[in-house]
Amino acid sequence: MAKLVQIGIAADLLAQARRGDEHAESQIYAAVAPATFGLIRRLVGESAQAEDIFQDTMMTFYERLSSYRAEAPIGAWLRQIAISKCMMYLRSPWHRARLQIDGPAQETLWSTELEHPSQAPPRAELLDVEDALASLSPTARAVVWLFEVEGYSHNEIGRAFGRTASFSKSQLARAHHRLRAWFEPALEPPACTSI
Amino acid sequence: MHFDLEDSRSAMEIAQRLKALPTQSAPPMNWREFRRRQLLRRSRARSEQRRQFALVAAVALVMVGTFSLWRYLLPIADPLAGGAPAAAAPVMLRSVPIAWDDAAMRSVAAERWLAAQPAEPVIVRVGTRAAVTNLEDRIAWADDTLSSMRAEGGEAERARALQYERDRLVSSLAQVRYAETLAADLP
Numbered sequence: 001m002a003k004l005v006q007i008g009i010a011a012d013l014l015a016q017a018r019r020g021d022e023h024a025e026s027q028i029y030a031a032v033a034p035a036t037f038g039l040i041r042r043l044v045g046e047s048a049q050a051e052d053i054f055q056d057t058m059m060t061f062y063e064r065l066s067s068y069r070a071e072a073p074i075g076a077w078l079r080q081i082a083i084s085k086c087m088m089y090l091r092s093p094w095h096r097a098r099l100q101i102d103g104p105a106q107e108t109l110w111s112t113e114l115e116h117p118s119q120a121p122p123r124a125e126l127l128d129v130e131d132a133l134a135s136l137s138p139t140a141r142a143v144v145w146l147f148e149v150e151g152y153s154h155n156e157i158g159r160a161f162g163r164t165a166s167f168s169k170s171q172l173a174r175a176h177h178r179l180r181a182w183f184e185p186a187l188e189p190p191a192c193t194s195i
Numbered sequence: 196m197h198f199d200l201e202d203s204r205s206a207m208e209i210a211q212r213l214k215a216l217p218t219q220s221a222p223p224m225n226w227r228e229f230r231r232r233q234l235l236r237r238s239r240a241r242s243e244q245r246r247q248f249a250l251v252a253a254v255a256l257v258m259v260g261t262f263s264l265w266r267y268l269l270p271i272a273d274p275l276a277g278g279a280p281a282a283a284a285p286v287m288l289r290s291v292p293i294a295w296d297d298a299a300m301r302s303v304a305a306e307r308w309l310a311a312q313p314a315e316p317v318i319v320r321v322g323t324r325a326a327v328t329n330l331e332d333r334i335a336w337a338d339d340t341l342s343s344m345r346a347e348g349g350e351a352e353r354a355r356a357l358q359y360e361r362d363r364l365v366s367s368l369a370q371v372r373y374a375e376t377l378a379a380d381l382p
Contacts, residue, residue, distance in 0.1 A: 003218045026226040033229075034219035041220050051223040059233055129212045148210040149218070176202075179209050 004035035004082070005150070007075035014074065018066050025062060032075065033058065036082050042149075043086040043142045045134065053089055057082045083146070087160045090138055132182040140175040147172055253378040260374050261326045264367040267360075268333060302362035305369040312372055323375050330368040337361040 009028055016024035036057060041050045060081050068077060089095055133141055139161070146152040146160070147168070157168035224232070337357055344354045 022230070026230075029226045029229065033222040037222045038217065038219040042216075042218075054223060055229070055232060058229060059236060062233065129216055133213070133216070144213065148213045149216075176206055176209060180205050183205075183209065183212070 002035060003075075003149070004032065004039050004079045005073065005076045007032055007035055007073070007078075009074045011070075014065075014068070014070075017062075018068075028074075029058070032061075032078055035075070036078060039079065039082055039150075040086055042133075042145045043083065044089060045138055045141060049089065053082075053085045057085050060085070079150070083150075083160060086142065090142060091162060095138075132179050135182065136175050136178060140171050140178075143168055143171040144175045144179075250378075253374060257323055257371070257374040257378060260367065260370040261323070264326055264330060264371065267363055267367055268329070299358075299362060302365045305365050309365070309369055309372060312376070323371055323378075326371050327368065327375075330364055330371065334361060334364045334368065337364065 009031060013024050013027060017028050033054075037050065037054045040053050040057065041047070044050045044053055057078075061078050064081075068074065133144070136144065143157055143161075146157050147154070152160070154165040154168040154172075158165040161167060222229075337360060341354060341357055341361065344350075344357070
């Protein structure tokens with residue numbers, strides 16, 4: 001399955017969509033919507049919020065389509081819009097307040113677990129990468145995904161969050177630490193038994 | 196700088212696992228539903244824009260009314276109070292090239308309309324309220340002066356100028372009150 005940034009749209013189809021041809025717009029929607037929603041879900045996690053951001057992203061995409069200059073692939077352009085919307089959500093005071101209301105869970109729980117990995121519940125049965133990713137805080141998850149999968153640099157991630165590159169590096173390091181805690185039982189070779 | 200080969204290998208494995216994850220998800224709505232929501236949002240945005248435009252127009256109208264009122268009030272105060280009506284009256288008459296009868300008829304119509312308005316608007320705005328009060332005071336003052344002039348048999352030309360200014364004050368008051376009613380209709 002292609003990533004959003006790899007998706008290309010034929011120039012004539014784009015031209016028709018820019019002129020307001022609804023059929024062309026629907027074809028573009030069919031081409032980009034799954035990858036766009038996939039990316040947003042990876043970054044935001046929550047389904048309901050991801051749906052809202054997806055709708056907002058696609059509306060912005062069509063509103064601005066006439067200003068698209070084809071300097072970058074359309075997928076990369078749309079990805080930029082989607083990531084910007086997700087970052088706005090992740091940085092919003094509302095989102096931060098919700099994390100606080102929800103308790104120490106998302107943003108802080110995993111860091112305390114990291115300090116005492118032995119106290120973490122056994123994860124042998126939860127080797128699913130999806131679960132591992134979902135166990136990260138929203139911020140750490142977005143940083144990991146942008147860096148490892150979307151190929152963003154630390155500088156770009158830091159800028160997207162309105163922070164520095166160091167913020168991105170530390171988030172990534174801690175997220176890796178946590179993910180290793182999930183994966184290590186599977187990565188380690190079976191222990192030798194003494195004869 | 197410490198470089199841990201094991202950490203690096205582990206990080207690469209994590210990256211590989213993440214990259215192997217599906218990057219696409221079935222979108223939460225199909226094109227038709229998306230299009231419906233898009234049109235709904237556009238129409239909401241348009242109505243919001245119209246509402247804001249009406250608000251700006253009403254505010255502008257009130258400001259213009261207040262400003263024109265202010266301009267009318269300043270020149271009339273000096274000649275009448277300063278005792279030089281003969282010099283001032285022709286200037287004021289020249290500035291408004293409409294027939295006396297027309298002005299009087301409009302004034303009567305404006306007064307009739309004003310009488311139909313409630314004494315206090317539903318929403319009292321401080322800016323316009325001050326202007327309305329000021330105008331009403333000026334009209335009352337003009338009425339008093341006209342009455343005394345008639346009783347004492349004052350100068351006809353001066354009385355005519357004063358009557359003319361009174362009509363203009365009534366017209367200004369009607370404009371401000373009309374702007375008030377427009378603004379009161381807005382949410």
